[in-house]
Amino acid sequence: GAGVSQSPRYKVAKRGQDVALRCDPISGHVSLFWYQQALGQGPEFLTYFQNEAQLDKSGLPSDRFFAERPEGSVSTLKIQRTQQEDSAVYLCASSLAYGTYTEAFFGQGTRLTVV
């Protein structure tokens, strides 16, 4: 597709359940970002990949959060033993190259609700 695609769009998980969120970046985009956006707040950085390398995971809130991009394209954000505070929209963005002047393109997000 032409844009960044995320799936699922909506996910309801029971507390304690593991979830996996998928991001398909724009083909050829080197950089990939994950953000977490709580209701009524701006996005918070979670992690950054350059190709398959996870260069920064400083924003991951706990060791229950894990992200991977094994072949440098599709990325998966996994949350283990979900808690209610994990409820948020998870946004993925990709950009063509590493570089501060490179524009990022965003997916529609996955809205996770933990009940």
Add this chain to the structure above:
Amino acid sequence: KNEVEQSPQNLTAQEGEFITINCSYSVGISALHWLQQHPGGGIVSLFMLSSGKKKHGRLIATINIQEKHSSLHITASHPRDSAVYICAVRLDSNYQLIWGAGTKLIIKP
């Protein structure tokens, strides 16, 4: 104090009005983004600026690097412009974006 501050937080206007949303930042940046977020979470990048002014349709974005300030203008506003508008800056030497809190815009018919 947040590194990126937007004003106003909320803005309600009548259709046709000229809209201005402001963004001030306190860090050294290489670029500033204006983004639009509709209910449901999707974010659309409107502009990326490093200097001067850009125009796209009814949207105009300006940035003053010396004053560390940017504005987003919407001319002839329309109800479909209703959304949250977010300013985000990219630091001088970092790939991360620092986000403003957003401005919730409602345009009434």
